[in-house]
Every structure is written in C-alpha cells, then in structure tokens.
Amino acid sequence: MKGLTTEMKHKPKIYALTGKGGVGKTSVSAALVKVLTEKYPDKKILAIDADPAIGLATALGIRASLTLNDIRNEIVAHVEDGNSKAAMELISESRYKIAEAIVETDSFAFLAIGRPESAGCYCRINAYLKEVITMVADQFDYVVIDGEAGIEQINRRVMEKVTHLLLVTDTSKKGVEVIKTIARVASGMVSYDELGVIVNRVEDISRVDKLGLADLKLLAAIASDPILAEYDFEGRSLLELPGDSAAVRGAERALENLGG
Template structure:
C-alpha cells in the first residue's frame, strides 16, 4: 500500500518590516507554477493581512470573525446557540477558504482580544490543522515572532523559514524566534533568509550563528515599486530578486529541485 504523502507546511516568521510577507507570497507563486496539479493553501496569520494584498486577494470572512461569533454568543448567555455555532465552525472555515487561480487562501484575522476562550481557540486551531491536511503544500505568513503561529494556527510545521534583513536587530530577532520555536513548535527543518542586503559583498558581514542561511536576497527596486502600487506578487518576473531568492530557499530546504525553473 502506497504511503500517503505528508503535507509540506512552510511557516514564515521574522521581525516586522523585513519583507516576510513578500517572500511568503513569492513562495506561493513558485509552488503554484511548479506544482500545477497539487493543492496549495496560503494562510495569512498576520493581523496586518498583508499576504492578501501581496497575492491580489480581497479579504473576506476570517477565522477570527468565526471565533468572535461564538464568543459573543457565549457572552450573551446563549450557551446552546454557542455550542451549535461551534459545531458549524468547521464548515464555516471551509466556506471561508477563497479559491484562487492555482491556490486557496484563508486569513486568520485580527489578534485575539476580549472574550478569549481557550476551548474555542483550541477547537478552531484543530480545525485549521484538519483543513491544512487536505492540501499538499501550505504556506503560512506569520505575525512577528513564533508564539502566535503556535497559539493561533498550529503547533507543527515541516519547514520553518525565518526572515531577517542585514541588521543586527533583525538577526537577533530570528535567533530569539529559533529559541522559542525549539521549545514550542515541532518542525523538521529550519533556516534563515537574509533579505534586502545592499550588495553581494554585504553577505560576508552577516553572521546568523547556528542558523543555516537558505538564501541572500538583494534589495529589489522592482518589488518596492510593486509594493507602492499594491500589485500582485504573481506578476513579478521569475528573474526578480525576491522570486529567485525564494526559489533558492525552497531548493535549499529540498521542497523543489535545485536549479529548477519557477
């Protein structure tokens, strides 16, 4: 009997402002083109909802919208109705998945605030895990830090990709995230992408410690223009720095073959 293929789950994390969302979007672009017959899911777990913009998607109902419906019903004293809503949450989350050209998308939504109920949050996290298992590849754009991915999305990923820029602060943050991930997240492989380096010689000055470098990506004027215009990252050419860098990282992780065209 043929063994069922394991879902490849890639979580992208790092300090705010280092370009992790653009890199996550580039990875979705590459996987969609490389594996047209596979099911690919993009999860926007960043409250800023930047991945939707980078992928040219209009955000719809989020997982947190569904959670708040249950929380508000509990707070109104309608326990029976809340239980019914929770039972329907699985189907609501599936309905909230937006089917795009070659991939699917769902947003976690805003940060949890007043009315945080552990049982509800735990149930929804389990539902997201079940949803993800229906896909071959999952790319998660996480909030700065790793605790949020662990707490609100899932506790196990196959690949953890940390993003830094060529700054001491960025490198310190990814090293801190690694320490947290080693305690809280089950992962198979981890590495760092050094983004927005000012030139090829700058990479010689970057010391990531024990974190293996998956790719160096130079500052990309073309991407900066796309960001300003709110353009879909899918329209970036394969030769763009961020697309080539993201492809190099995926190859270094063994997700795509080395030297493979995007």
C-alpha cells in the same frame, strides 16, 4: 471547496515564515506562493495570512470576506448572549464555516486570520488558529503561512506542527537577533522537520557572511528588489512579478535548499 473532509492524507509541507516586523516577510511569503503554484500546478496549495496586519491578502490580490476572527467572534457572541445551544452548534459546524472562509483561486486557496477588533493580546485567536492549521493542512499538499512578526505565535505553539520554519531577516543586527531568539525558542516548541534563514533586502552580499548566523542554515539571500518595490507602490499582486525578479529567484533558491 464544499467542506473539509476528515480523511487523513499524506503529510503536507507546511512553510511558516516568521521574523522581526518590517523585514519583508509578507513579500517573501507571496513569492513562495507564486513559485509553488507555478512549479506544482497540479498540487493543492493554501496560503494562510496569520498576521493580524493582514498584508498577505493584499500581496496576493485577494479579498477575504470572512476571516477566522469573524467565525470566533460569532461563537463568542452567542456565548455572551447566553445562547449556549447556538454556540455549541457553531463550534460543531466550525469545519464548514472555515471552509466558507477559504477563498479559492485557479491556482491556490487563501485563508485569513483577520484582525481582532479589540486591542491587546491575540492569544484567543492564535489558539483558534492553531486548531485550524491542524484541521485544514491535511487537505493540501503545500501550505504557506505568513506568521505574525515576533515570537508570540511560537510561544503559544501556533506553529507547533509546521514542517518547515523559515526565519526571515534583513541585514540589521536587530533582525538577526530576533530570528536567533525565535530559533532558540522554537527548538523546544515546534516539531519542524527543517529550519532555515532567508536574508532579505540585501544591499551588499558580502555582509551576509558577517551576520553571525552561527549554525542556522542559510536558505537564500535576496537582493533589494526595485521591481518588488514598484509593485508594492502600485498595489499590484506579487503573483505578477516576473520570474527574473530578485524576490522570485530568492524564493526558488530557498525551496531548492529545502528540497521542495
């Protein structure tokens, strides 16, 4: 990718995944990327690692040498040094800098938010991420965003323009309460076309009907996957998962229920 064009294309499908930490959101994101690349080999697909924990890169076997946070830090450093001209030049060139940060593979592209060096609020990099999603998404047919755990990126409208908001939970009460809260807040802050739930790591399928999802649409219930656990242990790319693994079948089911 030489640079991001300003030409507006058709509206892409943007799948943003969020939920409580530790429910397997990143694994589901990676499985979705695998399914999309195999189902649509002629389409342009982008995976965005929007979680500062930086898990999606590992799950997809990607090494990103430049992140959004690196680009933002470069701009901030010039401002703090009093070099406002250089900072303005960097801002105006940010479209090209972001293009440099996008890792291209044979079947998809990848972009990482990165992890801020300082502890605390990620609000500045989240604000930057929101603008980047708006800028970059129109260059692709499908975008999968592995979002930060919790509600922060919803509150700060990072996911404001996604088309599909996917709430990932396990069968725990806390996990379900978190996605209910996210769904409630997102109803006024995200202009999604469709919202749905993926229940992950299900040991007993009969429990899914007892989770109390209310009117939230169930997209897929994914059984605990020993194959996935083995891949995680070995550090293998989840793109290599066999097609009959529970994670891949669940991702396929979710996309079918979204009409994708």
